[in-house]
Amino acid sequence: MPKHKKKRNTWKCIFFWLLGFNVLVLLCILALIFWPVSETETPTPSEDNTQRSSEFTVRTSKQNVNELVNAYIETLLDDSDHQYSISLDKDVELIGELPVFSSTVPVSVHLEPVVQDNGDVILKQESISIGKLALPNKKIMEYLKKYLPMPEWVTVDPKNEEIYVAVTDMEIRSNLNVSVESFDLESNNLAFNIEIPYETLGIEKRYY
Template sequence: VVLGDDAVELSGGITAFGVRIPLQMTLEPQVQDNGDLLLVQRDISLGSLSLPNDKVLKYIDRYYKTPEWVTINPDEESIYVAVTQMELENNFHVEVEQFDLSNDNLSFKLYIPNDTFGL
């Protein structure tokens, strides 16, 4: 995963018929009101093959393991990253506040339980 000038770029590959095919996906980040992040697919390339975006996402969803707080939505051509559902050590809680790549402005809220500080 690379944070580009205005998009999130996902690189990897898919193995089909014993051959590794390069995968490049560009996603537009959208902060949700609850502090989660929606990544809307802009474009996708799978080697030199021309395949429907939703089919590639269905394949990724079916054959690649993602954390339970990541949901791939092939029909909507998006990936939902429920950062508010991530289980972090010490019961910390994270929310995305801003994810503005073009202005290099990424901000998050981090909630730390009082007992972490002995309060």
Template sequence: MKRLKDIIMENKWRSAFFGLVLINLGIVLWLLALIFLPTDYTLVNVDRERTNTDAEFTIISTKDNLEQLTNEYLNEMSSETIFNYSISLEEYVELRGNVRAFDQVIPITVKLEPVVQENGDLILEQQDISLGKLPLPSNKVLEFVEKNYELPEWVRVNPDEENIYVALTQMETESNFQLAADRFNLNSDQIAFKIAVPKDSFQLAQQVVANNDMEFNIDSQ
């Protein structure tokens, strides 16, 4: 039988590991926040390309605006849990948090490199995961997430490749909008997403743009 001390130590490590799992789930929630949360300070440029079926919008942001928006969202999310998160957009996307383990508050850091795919999907490549000063194997953390958590079909965790594949183009939205990543270059501070709006929803989209004081440019073809 396990000694009481061993059981206590195992439970504490489990708590710390669970915090890492929540960090990875937070990554997915963070990505959704970038796309869906409204903001008055995000720079938005809208271009329309008329086709028989839809109109296309390009939403552009800067690292500072995106970082501020995301941290506001994470603060709201953290208020409902015992974990605190923050995002820093520098050379990599750095997601930082704290978990309590061994009667101490231990910092957790996850470094990710977003890579836009030709089809508009996004891969989040994990560069580093650390608990305090202790580096942890990314593939083991991702393997636990893959086996124990039900994620949307368009989010695929790849432990062997140490990345998270976010199939934005396969997301289903209530308004039938189609999403795609256009640019996510942190070094040059260029971040953009494309949204294809069905033709019958275009008038509604125009109204949304007007209500949010977005710049709306229409180019006739």
């Protein structure tokens, strides 16, 4: 075989190998994230952990997050007698039922999300109602804390009338670290930082 043809075939093999490898890595990342995405930015190395991971910013919509959150809540409430759900619209609304005497009454809490510098979110209570009962807001928040099961990384704070969502403390099977970049419900712009350790993909980053 002529040398120029042999050289061309070699470069062609290298090109297809690299293309296949990139496609495989991309599929692995998408499979690990399990997050509906509308836009993914170019990954950049994490400043504090460049030797072990890379960080991606994932942008999605409140509809996608709403579905994901309620699917998680359904699993959380499998063995519970009390039910609730979350609705993301102009704000965050928690809708459920609380036991009062021998019955239950509907409860609705409207919360304003405030993203913290560390990537967690504080849901500040804006309005709250529990059936036709006239109870202080703090007392209703105490009922929420007592009767509605919450993940370990979610804390109901009746004193400050808020709910602290420690997104950065979530335990994810794929060993991903998640933090909130933005949570703008009015413009439907929700962004999350996802840090992926190289060991999760079975690869090791080398520096020369």
